[in-house]
Amino acid sequence: MPSLPDMNTPEVADLARREAEANPNHPAAPQPDAGQEAFFEALLRIGDSTLILGHRVSEWCGHSPALEEDIALANVALDLIGQTQLWLGLAAEVEGQGRSADDLAYLRDAWDFRNLLLVERPNGDFGHTLMRQFLFDAWHHELLKALSASLDPRVAEIAAKAGKEVAYHLERSSDLVVRLGDGTAESHRRMQEALDALWPYTGEMFLGDDKDAKVAARGIFPDPASLRAGWDATLRHVLGEATLQIPDSPFAHKGGRQGTHTEHLGYILAEMQFLQRAYPGASW
Amino acid sequence: MAAAPHPGVEEVWGWLSEVPDPEIPVISLTDLGIIRDVAWQGDTLVVTVTPTYSGCPATSIINLDIETALRARGIDKLRLERRLSPPWTTDWLTESGREKLRAYGIAPPIDGTAADGQLAGRISRLIGAGGNLAVACPRCGSTHTERVSQFGSTPCKASWRCKDCLEPFDYFKCI
Numbered sequence: 001m002p003s004l005p006d007m008n009t010p011e012v013a014d015l016a017r018r019e020a021e022a023n024p025n026h027p028a029a030p031q032p033d034a035g036q037e038a039f040f041e042a043l044l045r046i047g048d049s050t051l052i053l054g055h056r057v058s059e060w061c062g063h064s065p066a067l068e069e070d071i072a073l074a075n076v077a078l079d080l081i082g083q084t085q086l087w088l089g090l091a092a093e094v095e096g097q098g099r100s101a102d103d104l105a106y107l108r109d110a111w112d113f114r115n116l117l118l119v120e121r122p123n124g125d126f127g128h129t130l131m132r133q134f135l136f137d138a139w140h141h142e143l144l145k146a147l148s149a150s151l152d153p154r155v156a157e158i159a160a161k162a163g164k165e166v167a168y169h170l171e172r173s174s175d176l177v178v179r180l181g182d183g184t185a186e187s188h189r190r191m192q193e194a195l196d197a198l199w200p201y202t203g204e205m206f207l208g209d210d211k212d213a214k215v216a217a218r219g220i221f222p223d224p225a226s227l228r229a230g231w232d233a234t235l236r237h238v239l240g241e242a243t244l245q246i247p248d249s250p251f252a253h254k255g256g257r258q259g260t261h262t263e264h265l266g267y268i269l270a271e272m273q274f275l276q277r278a279y280p281g282a283s284w
Numbered sequence: 285m286a287a288a289p290h291p292g293v294e295e296v297w298g299w300l301s302e303v304p305d306p307e308i309p310v311i312s313l314t315d316l317g318i319i320r321d322v323a324w325q326g327d328t329l330v331v332t333v334t335p336t337y338s339g340c341p342a343t344s345i346i347n348l349d350i351e352t353a354l355r356a357r358g359i360d361k362l363r364l365e366r367r368l369s370p371p372w373t374t375d376w377l378t379e380s381g382r383e384k385l386r387a388y389g390i391a392p393p394i395d396g397t398a399a400d401g402q403l404a405g406r407i408s409r410l411i412g413a414g415g416n417l418a419v420a421c422p423r424c425g426s427t428h429t430e431r432v433s434q435f436g437s438t439p440c441k442a443s444w445r446c447k448d449c450l451e452p453f454d455y456f457k458c459i
Contacts, residue, residue, distance in 0.1 A: 068433030068443055075435040082339020086368075141401045157369035161338055164371055164459050167401035172434045 038214035039152075040095045041114060042221045044104070045257050046143070047087030048115035051105055052265070053136060054080030055272050056123060065126050072172065076133070079165045086158045093154075106276035110265045117256035118201040120265045124194065127180050127187065131194035134173035134238065139205045141170045142230040143222070151219035174238045181242025192244050203252025205231070291357070293322045296329065303353045306345045307438050310388040313346065317376025320367050328361040329354065334372045337439040337459075373398070374440075374458050385456055386422045391444065393458040394419065419455050421446035431455075 058077040064070035088101035118136060123129045144166055147159035180187040208216070208224040215221040239246055255261070275282060300322070301314040313319055321332035331350055335343050347364050354362055374393035377385075382392035397417055418427040426448040433443040434457075441454040 068435075071437070071443070072433050072435040075439055078339040078341070078439060079337060080339070082335075082337060086338055153369075157371075161335075161368050161371040164373075164398065165337060167399040168434070168457075168459070170401045171399045175434075 035214060035218060036094055036096075038211040039218075039220060040091055041211045042215045043087055043091035043094060043155075044114040045116075046147075047084050047091055047101075047104070048113045049119050049136075050080045050087065050140075051084040052113070052115040052268060053119035053133075054078075054084060055268055056119060056121075057129070057133070059123055060129065069126070073129075076169055076172075079162075079169065083158070083162045083165070086162070090154055090158065102276075106273045110261050110269060111259045113261065113265060113269075114257050114259060115261075115265075116201070116204055117253050117262060118198065118204070120256070120262060120268060121198065121201060122264060124197075125190060127190040128194040128197070130173055130176050130180065131191060132198055133169070134177045135198055135202055135235075137166060137170040137173045138231050138234040138238075139202075139227060140166050141234075142227040145230075146222035146227065150221065155220060170234075174234075177238055177244075178242045181239070181244045188243065191242065195239070195244055196247055199247040199249065200251050200253050203250065204254045204256060207252065207254055207257075209258065290324050290327070290329075291359075293324070296322045296331075296354070296359075299353060299357055300331070300350065303349050306342045306349060308385070308388070308390065310384045311377075311381045313350065315378045315381025315384065317374075317378065317381075318346070318372060325363075328363055329359050330363045330365060332365045332367045334367050336372050340439050342438075372459070374456065377456075389422050389453055390441065391419050391422050391453060391455040393456045395458060397458045399459075417455075419444055421449060421451060422453055423451045424449040 054077045057073050057080065060073040061070065061077070064073055084105070085101050088104045092099045092101055092104055116136075118132060121132060123132075141163070144159045144163035148156050148163055150156045150159065177191065181191040182188070206224050206228045212221065212224055216223045235246060297314065297319075300319050301312050303313045305311050305313060305316050316336070318334050318336060319331065320334050321330070323330050323332075331354070333347065333350070350364060351362060375395055377393065385392045394417060417431075419429050419431075420427050421429050424446060426446055428447045429444050430447060431442060431444050432452070435441075436443045436454050440456060440459075442457045443452065444455045445452045
């Protein structure tokens, strides 16, 4: 993040706005949409990822291998959905079009979603679900650490709140990945297969585009690539303890953060959005 | 006609200390540490509340309970505000709240043991039930206990059991 404020830091923006209000024809009057579109996109990228993963994990409710794990998965899903309300609530506020967090969650179609492809992967077996969770948690934890130093105080306070919950998620998924990876021959085989299958979906977490560059320049969001070193360190440590082999392929599926999704997202949305689509505005 | 004087904020704090947490009714909202401020702004009473967990389903019930309790005391103009920062921590649980939890069968949080995601050097000790904590059984007091699950019946608890008296119990996890 830059050490010097650029033209879009809050204080400078406030000054410009006051000046523009005094004289609407002033050349320094900010464009109504200046930089907000990239900010909105950045909030969707995190909020949609927590929403879709929260929904995926909630699919385990009532199906887990043990009651305690069922409760744990449901609680992780609940934390993620709670965080989604904060992120998409802020996204709606930044967009300023009168939409709510619920409107964004229930009334957009697949191409408007900005979640990582990783989180829309089907659950697979319990080990597969936990490996996906670990790969995500390790990244999520790094992202929230960076975001709690965001120059936008609204972003920083959501990140500080969510960061505590995610630190707990990361410790849980790390613990279970080690236990299953360094467990029986069967559990080890399944965890290695899960890691190999999910690996090509991890590279996207660190690939920035022009929108990322805009919010990074304003010190609101970090450059995605800057999260890689911390994530790598967590993986080396935990997967090493788990006796699992980190794949060395750099190949990465990408596009989720730009709205190009796998077929799996459509099925999630069909289930998640059905009620609001069939009975608009229904509440209980 | 002159308006009746406002009840003092100390009195309002006293009323709020009688509003039970909807999920763990043995402790009050003030025991839980989620009431962050009580203040008059003109003739409007403003109560600032922070959520425990961002997805805690009790949040809206808590707001409703606060409103109901204060309206019953004759407060007409009332506004509830949400404050996220600083984020809620179990360090804010009062001493009497911790005692009430223990008497109810829930082990209170052990301060300073919140997850920080810094796993290096700790993972080996995390392996195996119990993690790195010595949680005392609220029934018999033994610390010969083990963790069954990192989560429990509400977002703020984990499931444990005592290896001496064999009692399963909830641990109010540290955050």
